[in-house]
Amino acid sequence: MTVGDAPIEDEARQIEGIGESIEMATETRSEIRSVQDILRAACFAGEEHASERRKGAAQEPYINHLLEVAGLVANALTEPDTDLVIAAFLHDIIENTRVSKDDLLHKFGPDVAELVAEVTDDRSLPQAERKRRQIVHASHLSVRAQTIKLADKISNLRGILNSPPADWGLPRKREYFAFANKVVDGFTAPNPFLKAEFDTTQRKFENLTGLASQGKNEVPRTQGES
16 A cells, blocks of 8 residues: 555545444434334323223233233344334224224334234124134234234233132133133244243143142041041
8 A cells, every 4th residue: 555545545434434423323313213112102002091901800000911011022022123012012902992003004104003903803793703713813913913912812811810800710710721822822933932931821820720629629638637
Protein backbone atom coordinates (compact mmCIF):
# COMPACT_ATOMS: atom_id res chain seq x y z
CA MET A 1 0.00 0.00 0.00
CA THR A 2 1.37 3.43 -0.87
CA VAL A 3 1.09 6.50 1.34
CA GLY A 4 -1.53 7.87 -1.00
CA ASP A 5 -3.81 4.90 -0.31
CA ALA A 6 -4.17 5.68 3.44
CA PRO A 7 -6.93 8.31 3.15
CA ILE A 8 -8.99 5.96 0.98
CA GLU A 9 -8.63 3.16 3.53
CA ASP A 10 -9.53 5.51 6.40
CA GLU A 11 -12.60 6.67 4.52
CA ALA A 12 -13.65 3.06 3.91
CA ARG A 13 -13.33 2.33 7.64
CA GLN A 14 -15.40 5.40 8.49
CA ILE A 15 -18.14 4.35 6.06
CA GLU A 16 -18.10 0.83 7.50
CA GLY A 17 -18.34 2.26 11.02
CA ILE A 18 -21.27 4.47 10.03
CA GLY A 19 -23.01 1.47 8.48
CA GLU A 20 -22.57 -0.57 11.68
CA SER A 21 -23.88 2.32 13.79
CA ILE A 22 -26.95 2.67 11.58
CA GLU A 23 -27.57 -1.09 11.77
CA MET A 24 -27.28 -1.07 15.58
CA ALA A 25 -29.61 1.92 15.85
CA THR A 26 -32.14 0.22 13.57
CA GLU A 27 -32.03 -2.98 15.65
CA THR A 28 -32.46 -0.95 18.85
CA ARG A 29 -35.47 0.90 17.44
CA SER A 30 -36.96 -2.41 16.32
CA GLU A 31 -36.49 -3.93 19.79
CA ILE A 32 -38.08 -0.91 21.45
CA ARG A 33 -41.00 -1.06 19.04
CA SER A 34 -41.47 -4.77 19.80
CA VAL A 35 -41.67 -4.09 23.54
CA GLN A 36 -44.10 -1.24 22.95
CA ASP A 37 -46.30 -3.39 20.70
CA ILE A 38 -46.42 -6.24 23.24
CA LEU A 39 -47.35 -3.85 26.05
CA ARG A 40 -50.00 -2.28 23.84
CA ALA A 41 -51.50 -5.73 23.25
CA ALA A 42 -51.38 -6.54 26.98
CA CYS A 43 -53.19 -3.30 27.85
CA PHE A 44 -55.77 -3.90 25.11
CA ALA A 45 -56.38 -7.44 26.36
CA GLY A 46 -56.70 -6.19 29.94
CA GLU A 47 -59.28 -3.60 28.92
CA GLU A 48 -61.38 -5.95 26.80
CA HIS A 49 -61.33 -8.80 29.34
CA ALA A 50 -61.71 -6.49 32.36
CA SER A 51 -65.08 -7.88 33.43
CA GLU A 52 -64.05 -11.54 33.10
CA ARG A 53 -62.91 -13.91 35.82
CA ARG A 54 -61.43 -17.37 35.59
CA LYS A 55 -63.75 -20.28 36.35
CA GLY A 56 -61.70 -21.49 39.31
CA ALA A 57 -62.73 -21.14 42.92
CA ALA A 58 -60.27 -18.25 43.37
CA GLN A 59 -62.06 -16.25 40.66
CA GLU A 60 -58.80 -14.72 39.42
CA PRO A 61 -58.95 -11.84 36.93
CA TYR A 62 -58.90 -13.29 33.41
CA ILE A 63 -55.84 -11.23 32.53
CA ASN A 64 -53.84 -13.59 34.78
CA HIS A 65 -54.53 -16.40 32.32
CA LEU A 66 -53.53 -14.25 29.35
CA LEU A 67 -50.31 -13.18 31.08
CA GLU A 68 -49.48 -16.81 31.83
CA VAL A 69 -50.08 -17.94 28.24
CA ALA A 70 -48.05 -15.06 26.79
CA GLY A 71 -45.26 -15.75 29.28
CA LEU A 72 -45.15 -19.42 28.36
CA VAL A 73 -44.98 -18.57 24.67
CA ALA A 74 -42.25 -15.96 25.19
CA ASN A 75 -40.14 -18.37 27.27
CA ALA A 76 -40.50 -21.06 24.61
CA LEU A 77 -39.15 -18.92 21.77
CA THR A 78 -35.77 -19.71 20.28
CA GLU A 79 -35.83 -16.57 18.14
CA PRO A 80 -37.76 -13.28 18.38
CA ASP A 81 -41.43 -13.44 17.35
CA THR A 82 -43.25 -10.35 18.58
CA ASP A 83 -46.47 -11.15 16.74
CA LEU A 84 -46.68 -14.59 18.35
CA VAL A 85 -46.43 -13.12 21.86
CA ILE A 86 -49.03 -10.49 20.96
CA ALA A 87 -51.36 -13.18 19.60
CA ALA A 88 -50.88 -15.15 22.83
CA PHE A 89 -52.12 -12.14 24.81
CA LEU A 90 -55.10 -11.82 22.47
CA HIS A 91 -55.87 -15.50 21.87
CA ASP A 92 -59.31 -15.38 23.54
CA ILE A 93 -60.34 -11.88 22.54
CA ILE A 94 -62.50 -12.78 19.50
CA GLU A 95 -64.04 -15.71 21.35
CA ASN A 96 -64.84 -13.90 24.61
CA THR A 97 -65.41 -10.24 23.67
CA ARG A 98 -66.92 -8.10 20.94
CA VAL A 99 -63.53 -7.56 19.28
CA SER A 100 -63.54 -8.92 15.72
CA LYS A 101 -60.82 -10.23 13.45
CA ASP A 102 -61.09 -6.99 11.46
CA ASP A 103 -60.49 -5.00 14.64
CA LEU A 104 -57.30 -6.96 15.26
CA LEU A 105 -56.28 -6.51 11.64
CA HIS A 106 -56.45 -2.73 11.98
CA LYS A 107 -54.83 -2.58 15.43
CA PHE A 108 -52.12 -5.24 15.17
CA GLY A 109 -51.83 -6.28 11.53
CA PRO A 110 -52.72 -9.35 9.45
CA ASP A 111 -50.27 -11.79 11.07
CA VAL A 112 -51.68 -11.31 14.58
CA ALA A 113 -55.27 -11.31 13.29
CA GLU A 114 -54.77 -14.61 11.45
CA LEU A 115 -53.06 -16.28 14.41
CA VAL A 116 -55.83 -15.30 16.83
CA ALA A 117 -58.53 -16.39 14.38
CA GLU A 118 -56.77 -19.73 13.94
CA VAL A 119 -57.03 -20.57 17.66
CA THR A 120 -60.56 -19.18 18.14
CA ASP A 121 -63.50 -21.51 18.80
CA ASP A 122 -66.96 -20.87 17.38
CA ARG A 123 -68.95 -19.94 20.51
CA SER A 124 -72.24 -20.42 18.65
CA LEU A 125 -71.65 -24.20 18.75
CA PRO A 126 -72.37 -26.46 21.73
CA GLN A 127 -69.38 -27.05 23.99
CA ALA A 128 -69.10 -30.73 23.06
CA GLU A 129 -68.90 -29.84 19.37
CA ARG A 130 -66.31 -27.13 20.03
CA LYS A 131 -64.15 -29.67 21.86
CA ARG A 132 -64.58 -32.22 19.08
CA ARG A 133 -63.46 -29.65 16.51
CA GLN A 134 -60.42 -28.72 18.58
CA ILE A 135 -59.31 -32.36 18.51
CA VAL A 136 -60.04 -32.80 14.79
CA HIS A 137 -58.41 -29.52 13.74
CA ALA A 138 -55.31 -29.84 15.95
CA SER A 139 -53.22 -31.37 13.20
CA HIS A 140 -54.23 -28.59 10.78
CA LEU A 141 -53.03 -25.72 12.95
CA SER A 142 -49.91 -23.85 11.89
CA VAL A 143 -46.82 -24.46 14.02
CA ARG A 144 -47.13 -21.02 15.64
CA ALA A 145 -50.82 -21.55 16.39
CA GLN A 146 -49.93 -24.90 17.96
CA THR A 147 -47.54 -23.03 20.27
CA ILE A 148 -50.31 -20.71 21.49
CA LYS A 149 -52.78 -23.56 21.88
CA LEU A 150 -50.27 -25.66 23.82
CA ALA A 151 -49.51 -22.76 26.18
CA ASP A 152 -53.24 -22.21 26.63
CA LYS A 153 -53.78 -25.86 27.55
CA ILE A 154 -50.91 -25.76 30.07
CA SER A 155 -52.44 -22.71 31.74
CA ASN A 156 -55.86 -24.36 31.86
CA LEU A 157 -54.45 -27.56 33.38
CA ARG A 158 -52.51 -25.60 35.97
CA GLY A 159 -55.71 -23.76 36.82
CA ILE A 160 -57.54 -27.05 37.41
CA LEU A 161 -54.70 -28.25 39.63
CA ASN A 162 -54.37 -25.05 41.66
CA SER A 163 -57.88 -23.59 41.71
CA PRO A 164 -60.51 -25.79 40.04
CA PRO A 165 -64.12 -24.65 39.66
CA ALA A 166 -65.97 -25.31 42.89
CA ASP A 167 -68.41 -27.73 41.24
CA TRP A 168 -65.76 -29.80 39.44
CA GLY A 169 -65.30 -33.25 40.94
CA LEU A 170 -62.53 -35.67 40.03
CA PRO A 171 -64.37 -37.17 36.99
CA ARG A 172 -64.82 -33.71 35.45
CA LYS A 173 -61.16 -32.87 36.00
CA ARG A 174 -60.08 -36.17 34.44
CA GLU A 175 -62.35 -35.51 31.49
CA TYR A 176 -60.70 -32.14 30.79
CA PHE A 177 -57.17 -33.51 31.19
CA ALA A 178 -58.02 -36.33 28.75
CA PHE A 179 -59.50 -33.82 26.30
CA ALA A 180 -56.41 -31.59 26.49
CA ASN A 181 -54.19 -34.60 25.90
CA LYS A 182 -56.14 -35.54 22.74
CA VAL A 183 -55.73 -32.01 21.38
CA VAL A 184 -52.00 -31.91 22.06
CA ASP A 185 -51.49 -35.42 20.66
CA GLY A 186 -52.85 -34.08 17.38
CA PHE A 187 -50.17 -31.40 17.03
CA THR A 188 -47.70 -32.07 14.23
CA ALA A 189 -44.90 -29.92 15.65
CA PRO A 190 -45.43 -29.08 19.34
CA ASN A 191 -42.89 -26.73 20.85
CA PRO A 192 -40.43 -28.97 22.79
CA PHE A 193 -40.20 -26.67 25.82
CA LEU A 194 -43.98 -26.38 26.13
CA LYS A 195 -44.59 -30.06 25.43
CA ALA A 196 -42.26 -30.97 28.29
CA GLU A 197 -44.14 -28.58 30.59
CA PHE A 198 -47.48 -30.02 29.43
CA ASP A 199 -46.28 -33.57 30.17
CA THR A 200 -45.03 -32.48 33.61
CA THR A 201 -48.42 -30.95 34.40
CA GLN A 202 -50.19 -34.10 33.26
CA ARG A 203 -47.96 -36.21 35.54
CA LYS A 204 -48.69 -33.95 38.51
CA PHE A 205 -52.40 -34.51 37.96
CA GLU A 206 -51.96 -38.27 37.57
CA ASN A 207 -49.93 -38.43 40.79
CA LEU A 208 -52.48 -36.38 42.70
CA THR A 209 -55.50 -38.28 41.39
CA GLY A 210 -53.73 -41.57 42.02
CA LEU A 211 -53.24 -40.59 45.63
CA ALA A 212 -56.83 -39.38 45.83
CA SER A 213 -58.14 -42.66 44.45
CA GLN A 214 -55.88 -44.64 46.78
CA GLY A 215 -57.18 -42.69 49.76
CA LYS A 216 -60.78 -43.09 48.65
CA ASN A 217 -60.47 -46.85 48.29
CA GLU A 218 -58.41 -47.39 51.41
CA VAL A 219 -60.07 -49.58 54.05
CA PRO A 220 -60.35 -47.66 57.36
CA ARG A 221 -57.98 -49.00 59.97
CA THR A 222 -59.22 -50.21 63.33
CA GLN A 223 -57.56 -48.99 66.47
CA GLY A 224 -54.22 -50.71 67.05
CA GLU A 225 -53.89 -51.84 63.42
CA SER A 226 -50.41 -51.23 62.01
